[in-house]
Amino acid sequence: MRQLQIIVCIKQVPDPEGPASAFEVDSEAKKVVPVGIPPVINPFDENALEVALRLKEQNGAKVVAISLGERLSKPVLRKALAAGVDDLILLEDPNFKDLDSYSTAYILSKMITKVESYDLILTGRQAGDWDFGVTGLLIAELLQIPSINLAREVRIVDDRVFVEKLSRYGYDVVSAPMPVLVTVSSEAGDLRYTSVLSLKATSGKPVKVYNAEDLDIDPEKLETRGIFSLFPYHIQRECKFIEGGSSAEKGENLIIQLRKDELI
Amino acid sequence: MEGRQKNKKILVLVERDNGGLAPVTFELLKAGKDLADQLGADLCTAILGHEISAVLNEIAHFSDEVYCIDNPLLRDFRVELYAQVLWKICCDVNPDIVIMGHTLDNLDLAPRLAYKMGVQIITDCINLTIEPETEYLLCTKPVYGAKILSTFKLEKKPCIITIRSKAMEPIGSSDANGKIIYLNPTIDESSIDVALIEKIKGETIRLDKADTIVAGGRGIKDVEGLKQLEEMVNVLRRYFSEVELGASRPLVDMGLVPSSRQVGLTGEKVAPELYIAVGISGALQHLTGMLGAKNIVAINNNPKAPIFEVAHYGVVGDYQDVVPAIIKKLKELL
Numbered sequence: 001m002r003q004l005q006i007i008v009c010i011k012q013v014p015d016p017e018g019p020a021s022a023f024e025v026d027s028e029a030k031k032v033v034p035v036g037i038p039p040v041i042n043p044f045d046e047n048a049l050e051v052a053l054r055l056k057e058q059n060g061a062k063v064v065a066i067s068l069g070e071r072l073s074k075p076v077l078r079k080a081l082a083a084g085v086d087d088l089i090l091l092e093d094p095n096f097k098d099l100d101s102y103s104t105a106y107i108l109s110k111m112i113t114k115v116e117s118y119d120l121i122l123t124g125r126q127a128g129d130w131d132f133g134v135t136g137l138l139i140a141e142l143l144q145i146p147s148i149n150l151a152r153e154v155r156i157v158d159d160r161v162f163v164e165k166l167s168r169y170g171y172d173v174v175s176a177p178m179p180v181l182v183t184v185s186s187e188a189g190d191l192r193y194t195s196v197l198s199l200k201a202t203s204g205k206p207v208k209v210y211n212a213e214d215l216d217i218d219p220e221k222l223e224t225r226g227i228f229s230l231f232p233y234h235i236q237r238e239c240k241f242i243e244g245g246s247s248a249e250k251g252e253n254l255i256i257q258l259r260k261d262e263l264i
Numbered sequence: 265m266e267g268r269q270k271n272k273k274i275l276v277l278v279e280r281d282n283g284g285l286a287p288v289t290f291e292l293l294k295a296g297k298d299l300a301d302q303l304g305a306d307l308c309t310a311i312l313g314h315e316i317s318a319v320l321n322e323i324a325h326f327s328d329e330v331y332c333i334d335n336p337l338l339r340d341f342r343v344e345l346y347a348q349v350l351w352k353i354c355c356d357v358n359p360d361i362v363i364m365g366h367t368l369d370n371l372d373l374a375p376r377l378a379y380k381m382g383v384q385i386i387t388d389c390i391n392l393t394i395e396p397e398t399e400y401l402l403c404t405k406p407v408y409g410a411k412i413l414s415t416f417k418l419e420k421k422p423c424i425i426t427i428r429s430k431a432m433e434p435i436g437s438s439d440a441n442g443k444i445i446y447l448n449p450t451i452d453e454s455s456i457d458v459a460l461i462e463k464i465k466g467e468t469i470r471l472d473k474a475d476t477i478v479a480g481g482r483g484i485k486d487v488e489g490l491k492q493l494e495e496m497v498n499v500l501r502r503y504f505s506e507v508e509l510g511a512s513r514p515l516v517d518m519g520l521v522p523s524s525r526q527v528g529l530t531g532e533k534v535a536p537e538l539y540i541a542v543g544i545s546g547a548l549q550h551l552t553g554m555l556g557a558k559n560i561v562a563i564n565n566n567p568k569a570p571i572f573e574v575a576h577y578g579v580v581g582d583y584q585d586v587v588p589a590i591i592k593k594l595k596e597l598l
Contacts, residue, residue, distance in 0.1 A: 019570075148458060235555060258577070
């Protein structure tokens, strides 16, 4: 049997764990300006990478990571190689800027059809910047393959995937023939630790870079998000801090205060 | 103004729950009604499932037209079938705007419908309005982990919107008495490759119905800590009717608490009377799920934790000391 091929789509985003102050809003230009925080691989895409690497260990597979953007940071995305991905492909073009979900899915699907073959495509459930949660499923629609959303576990047996997908009151176990696309949720687990050593060891690995022309993409046909306005979203309440000589006393005083304010 | 144009339509997908209407349905109807009023459009509803007649009359009270597909194949949610039939309804009704709840099922359904219809989709919106001069839809959603609010202008119709629960008021009364239109499209199962093998039931809790939530976060290190929170929940049940344990994402990802209890961007959106956050630092992706709570109490040993910026009451201290004292005092009082 030929080797299993897994593709993981990874997006570069400003670190979503960064403090609110690190996300400055240029309301005029309708742009978000990250200040003092590094870009990272979208955390949900890291969950997808981890799923791919586990499958590689269990079933043997070649794992290819693809990232798309206007300007990509190789050092950031090389983390995928250090974690154990075999190939990294970057789709970089000035026209790949502020794209809507459909255009993003369209470019990624064009690239995926260029990869010699694929059995499983993994994406994060949503990106930590715009939080749409649409692109993964659209890729599957464009490739006309089945898709399974919100996986917490993925296994491969023979030529089928078995997925535990989140449901309102638990999870569903579903199965589909490959090729198939699966979007991964954080319940699947964090990406394994990547050491400086493994970053160094893979630093010489070539990274393939394609632009719009390489992929036969007409920039005129790409659509951007129609942003009308952009504002910081911040709530600041006057917090009443409960006093007390010890933590325990503060706890008691809290209840006394809540009773006084007729909340309990 | 051109007056009422009969051909404009807003289509709301009805959400059901345990045989009745899910609370979010009334929020969707309110959003739909507001847009319909601004556009002079009809408010239509779509309801899919099997043996759903019990809710049809209620939904007709809020709709100009109800489109109903009742078929045994739709008993369980299977996204491929739901996308197929909802697409058929959209082809028949030709709505300007399709409104759906931002539920786990619809996270799966809405993008597929958007692809079939070849239309734009904006997910997880908390506000919708019509730009009067153009009649374009403006929809606002929190982005960047809820640090920023972005408003999108949709110049093309139709479009699909999913709405975050608890972000909008539920609809009050309505004097509509819509016609119920039964559709009976052929449902094609043959093209579906994804097979459902088993439905694993976790806990069947309704976090969004709770009037009090005690939620734990990363600061709660172990099962012992969780037990303390559970005891607080039990004591509070003497006073409140619906008290539940909630959690921020780290506890769920660690497997200590089931997903159904997760509050936040990728979990439940809640708006209880009282929300007690214990050991939760207040990452915005958590805050976005609970900002609607009427009264927020934060217990955290870090006085600079962002949770205190949104809390009404704050206790700076180690939860392992604070929580037992709270439980003791509650037992005295309640």
